Amino acid sequence: MDNYKFRVEFLEDARQFLDELDEKAREKIFYNIWKASITNDRELFKKLQDEVWEFRTKFSKTYYRLFAFWDKTAKEDTVVISTHGLIKKTGKVPKGEIEKARKLMEQYFQEKKEKGRKK
Template sequence: MRYFNTLFLEDTVVFLSGLDQKSAAKIIYNIDLAEQTNDPRLFKKLSGEIWEFRIRYLGKQYRLLAFWDKRDKETTLVIATHGFIKKDNKVPKKEIKKAEKIRENYLK
């Protein structure tokens, strides 16, 4: 069973294509797993309407920020706005603000 499907926006595609092949594959694998399990260790709410895919691989913490699009009654979508490598314990506020702005533009 799939709880949701993920749509990658352009910034996410650019981020993933800039990574080495194994890291990108691990991120895609974890997102697929999150879609099937809805596991909060893989996909968790950050603040407001912004969520994060959480991937730790080879000592790095990868994050893809996202939001839900439930306007279609048939398919629940999670829209991945952009990605970054997390250096601190907290997600930078500027990354959350960027995701919020992308969400606002997407829903218009």
């Protein structure tokens, strides 16, 4: 992982979104995520609002977005968590999608905190 700035994990909603796409689109999205993890390309990975980011892919005249946030709780391992995705049809990202990413992020950290207490 020496060349990577972060690694990416996918929550269930993100996995389902990716599973529903055709293979070529999914491959392009994974390629762009890989590329974003080794470069600082704002066209591929961009901050939207506060702690919500998006992986951006354009493939075959279609715009794909995977929402994400950073988990830097483990100092030796920086992780970007992808919450969910959408096929973008308008110029602006719908506020409801940003809010959904924020709620999934809060849920993720709450569950992580609870798991830490049980150990």
